[in-house]
Amino acid sequence: KGGSETHSFEAEVSRLLHLMVHAVYSNKEIFLRELVSNAADACEKLRHESLTNSDLVKDDPTFQITLSADGADGTLSVLDNGIGMSKAELIENLGTIAKSGTRAFLDQLAKEEGDGSALIGQFGIGFYSAFMVADRVDVISRRAGEAEAWKWSSNGEGAYELSVASEEEALPRGTKIVMHLKDDEKTFADAVTIRRIVRDYSSHVPVPIRMLTKNEEADAIDEEKLTDGTALWTKSKSEITEEQYKEFYQYSSGQFDDPAVTIHYRAEGRTEYNVLAFIPDHKPFDLFDPSRKGRMKLYVRRVFITDDAELVPAYLRFVRGVVDSEDIPLNISREMLQDNPILTAIKKGVTNKVLSELEKLSRKDEEKFLSIWEAFGTVIKEGLYEDPERRDQLFKLVRFNTTKGENRTLAQYVEDLKENQTSIYYALGDSKDAILASPHLEGYEAREVEVLLLADAVDAFWVQTALGFDGKSFKSISQGGADLDAIEKVAQDVDDKSDEEKAKDKTSVADLVSFVKETLIDDVSEVRISSRLATSPVCIVAPEYGPDRQMEKLMRGQQG
Ligand code: ADP
Ligand code: MG
Numbered sequence: 035k036g037g038s039e040t041h042s043f044e045a046e047v048s049r050l051l052h053l054m055v056h057a058v059y060s061n062k063e064i065f066l067r068e069l070v071s072n073a074a075d076a077c078e079k080l081r082h083e084s085l086t087n088s089d090l091v092k093d094d095p096t097f098q099i100t101l102s103a104d105g106a107d108g109t110l111s112v113l114d115n116g117i118g119m120s121k122a123e124l125i126e127n128l129g130t131i132a133k134s135g136t137r138a139f140l141d142q143l144a145k146e147e148g149d150g151s152a153l154i155g156q157f158g159i160g161f162y163s164a165f166m167v168a169d170r171v172d173v174i175s176r177r178a179g180e181a182e183a184w185k186w187s188s189n190g191e192g193a194y195e196l197s198v199a200s201e202e203e204a205l206p207r208g209t210k211i212v213m214h215l216k217d218d219e220k221t222f223a224d225a226v227t228i229r230r231i232v233r234d235y236s237s238h239v240p241v242p243i244r245m246l247t248k249n250e251e252a253d254a255i256d257e258e259k260l261t262d263g264t265a266l267w268t269k270s271k272s273e274i275t276e277e278q279y280k281e282f283y284q285y286s287s288g289q290f291d292d293p294a295v296t297i298h299y300r301a302e303g304r305t306e307y308n309v310l311a312f313i314p315d316h317k318p319f320d321l322f323d324p325s326r327k328g329r330m331k332l333y334v335r336r337v338f339i340t341d342d343a344e345l346v347p348a349y350l351r352f353v354r355g356v357v358d359s360e361d362i363p364l365n366i367s368r369e370m371l372q373d374n375p376i377l378t379a380i381k382k383g384v385t386n387k388v389l390s391e392l393e394k395l396s397r398k399d400e401e402k403f404l405s406i407w408e409a410f411g412t413v414i415k416e417g418l419y420e421d422p423e424r425r426d427q428l429f430k431l432v433r434f435n436t437t438k439g440e441n442r443t444l445a446q447y448v449e450d451l452k453e454n455q456t457s458i459y460y461a462l463g464d465s466k467d468a469i470l471a472s473p474h475l476e477g478y479e480a481r482e483v484e485v486l487l488l489a490d491a492v493d494a495f496w497v498q499t500a501l502g503f504d505g506k507s508f509k510s511i512s513q514g515g516a517d518l519d520a521i522e523k524v525a526q527d528v529d530d531k532s533d534e535e536k537a538k539d540k541t542s543v544a545d546l547v548s549f550v551k552e553t554l555i556d557d558v559s560e561v562r563i564s565s566r567l568a569t570s571p572v573c574i575v576a577p578e579y580g581p582d583r584q585m586e587k588l589m590r591g592q593q594g
Contacts, residue, residue: 038197046131051190054165059154065163067235069112073099076116077241078338085365090178102246103223108215115208118177124186138319165190168213174199175209238266238282267310283312287354291316305379311355333358349417418496435487444503454520457509460486473570474511481521513576518565
């Protein structure tokens with residue numbers, strides 16, 4: 035015992051720490067938000083673990099976060115009686131970059147010019163942000179249920195020391211983080227400063243926070259309660275300000291934009307639950323992660339259970355927030371959760387609510403809706419083939435670029451149908467411009483028939499399975515037999531020939547068709563006269579019942 039090991043930080047951590055130590059970032063106070071959030075996570079993890087192992091908390095059942103300031107020493111400490119970390123966990127968590135948030139920060143940093151200080155506020159850079167204000171940080175931690183406590187210590191320059199902690203310095207359970215404040219950051223040991231930061235960033239952390247400050251005159255320690263740890267979502271709407279919602283959104287999602295939409299309600303009836311959900315106004319960095327995981331959190335009677343319950347379908351994975359159920363058994367296991375009927379009902383309810391709120395917004399505040407559509411439209415469209423049951427609901431939200439304009443709805447499309455038009459025409463392609471250059475559009479343009487310009491990768495998938503909208507089927511303009519003949523051309527200029535001349539044209543075109551057929555016999559299945567062109571002489575089309583050409587391209591790309 036007593037020996038101390040020195041470990042090097044992973045190279046990426048060193049990079050991050052270098053940035054933290056030399057940060058010229060003006061908003062350094064966010065380090066406290068990060069440490070308080072870690073302390074609260076640790077308490078919630080233990081609260082959850084204690085559901086199946088109550089011995090872990092029996093000596094000290096009340097969770098609490100303590101901020102302890104010592105102006106004379108120039109230290110600020112954050113203490114929690116949460117789950118704590120074992121030696122291996124200290125090495126893993128505070129020496130490597132395991133966390134996607136931090137990694138995303140570094141990736142973004144690599145792209146950005148300058149020192150990256152502007153980026154710090156937009157990411158949860160976590161524990162390492164303590165080095166913005168401290169020239170040494172000690173972490174003393176005891177994993178709940180373990181005998182030994184460990185001390186991690188570093189000045190943030192390349193390495194850290196690890197040793198067994200003495201009983202005097204260690205807590206009975208949980209973690210103590212001691213920041214030895216830099217000379218010009220001593221203000222973070224002032225009660226006034228701490229009180230303000232906690233109020234600004236952490237007032238809805240679901241674990242109570244108290245502050246201990248040294249009272250030099252009385253040679254005593256003053257204790258002050260800063261927050262009571264009540265869950266925001268259990269309060270009634272009228273008691274909550276917009277600012278508080280925003281703070282909770284940022285705290286619970288780890289994102290630092292503003293929520294575009296806040297959905298807060300209590301479902302009553304057969305199953306009872308509270309929902310506080312947010313639609314962000316920016317794309318979260320993991321929106322296109324292959325895992326497509328949502329991050330809404332499930333609570334059962336104020337106890338955090340998991341953020342892995344997929345409370346909304348993957349195509350709504352950008353929604354953040356919490357659901358707190360009154361009815362799910364508290365000690366339910368993750369496996370049991372999978373097909374729990376109460377949870378199934380909750381998922382359905384929350385999904386419908388989010389969609390109906392979006393629909394409401396689209397009617398009431400077009401501009402705001404379009405900014406959400408801009409950020410998440412491609413994701414929402416995944417629902418068109420993944421969730422056929424709600425397809426009609428989704429069709430009310432979807433906006434299209436068409437040959438008539440931007441952000442058109444299907445309802446608008448159908449309203450503007452041409453006489454005798456029975457289908458909704460679409461064109462697939464890599465980009466709007468590429469589609470617009472296609473000769474396939476000519477016949478539609480000549481008839482002023484609107485065409486949906488589908489340029490997102492998901493589009494090729496849902497149009498294959500969608501049955502139609504309002505009784506009109508979807509039809510690709512690059513597929514065979516386009517039934518355009520029934521629709522009258524608007525510009526008649528090509529058609530001012532006499533009947534005799536037309537008949538002559540027909541014969542010579544028929545000759546041409548047989549010539550082309552013979553010549554291309556190995557390459558095409560059919561050659562025919564078409565009304566889809568207006569100025570181009572020929573175009574290649576896909577058979578009516580085969581895969582669309584864009585789809586073919588995609589599939590070839592996936593195999594290759
Ligand atoms: P994040 O909170 O996003 O995971 P952090 O850098 O803030 O990233 O923390 C890294 C990890 O260190 C946490 O995921 C957690 O496992 C561990 N950790 C940090 N602080 C504590 C704490 N007070 N108690 C227990 N574990 C902690
Ligand atoms: Mg954290």
